[in-house]
Amino acid sequence: MSSPTGEAGPWSRHDVVARVTAVLGSAQEARWLVDHVEAAIPSAGGATVDSRVRCDLLAALVARRQAGEPLQYVLGHWSFRSIELGLDRRVLIPRPETEQVVEVALRALGVLGVSGVSGSLRRVGLAEPSGQAPPTGASGTGRQGRTVAVDLGTGSGAIALSIAVEAGSELSDLTVWATDLSAGALGVARANREALIDAAGATLPGSIGEAPGPGRAAHPGALWGRDQERQRGEPFSPGAVRALRSLQFAHGSWFDPLPASLRGAVTLVVANPPYVSRTDYPRLDPGVREWEPELALVAGTGTGGVGGTAEIETVVRQAPTWLAPGGTLVVEIDPVQAYGAIDLARRVGFSAVRTERDLAGRNRMLVAVR
């Protein structure tokens, strides 16, 4: 297909969406792609835009989609909870189940998050484990008056940035750390942090929004124009902006790059490590296997003999050293790995261990309190 828009004429959104829908078979995707093009090449003050430039960009995006590239990479950004994240092939596309991981992590910090604890947990079917009361506030606070949350394997920064935005307004002493073995992933996460701070600056009372200038928010998925306006919900609070600014990135394997001063002082460790087994990897959907980073997906067999659990094991084994007494570990897992993960967490000394379910009712998170 040479052009999704037919021969160049005046830009007609209705016609263009219809043509792209016919090509891709999805009206929703067509609208997202056209939204993206209109945001990238705006029609300033009602002036006629250069339809040819828009058509060329749209044709390029549609061709990428036709080649099987995930929509999120084609758009270069995607929503995660209350924030918009820039994405490219250096990072995993954040999944809906990871939004629930953040919900559980926020609850461990005693924070409601964007959707409110009780309503949201009821909606996603996360049952309170029998006989265990929901926490009423952050436990495991490290040094006096200090709340430290660590996101291991941060990728796009989805978890760390959401915690900073959603917990930062309520916990004035919150510091978030984010680690990753991939320098590329940390580059994306850092750019996302900058874009969120820029977006917050544009929405705080009295400030004037501006497109990023040279050297600012240089990530290809960085948000500007209408994309930036898609940051959902209320404008960020000053506490959220403070938490974003103080967020620390560290390059290395799991806990290794954290400063020794955090040993025994961390309130919350949250991780979504790679957990696809080497056996299952070739059977993944090509849209995942051929486009998303293998480092983000695949893990070796753990000591218990279950495929894909090697990295989960490392995180669970090392977490007690870093958590403060009463601190919580939240790890996303494959449901088939739940029993092994629970068993390991008990063996390494966690006092309360349970799993939480995803939207499909499968055990998707290990939750362990030191």
Ligand SMILES: C[S@@+](CC[C@H](N)C(=O)[O-])C[C@H]1O[C@@H](n2cnc3c(N)ncnc32)[C@H](O)[C@@H]1O
């Ligand atoms: C499943 S992705 C999760 C990304 C992001 N946290 C999310 O939930 O969307 C796993 C992440 O762990 C990182 N990773 C893999 N091995 C690692 C290691 N040994 N230490 C730290 N990070 C690692 C990958 O680069 C990737 O960003």
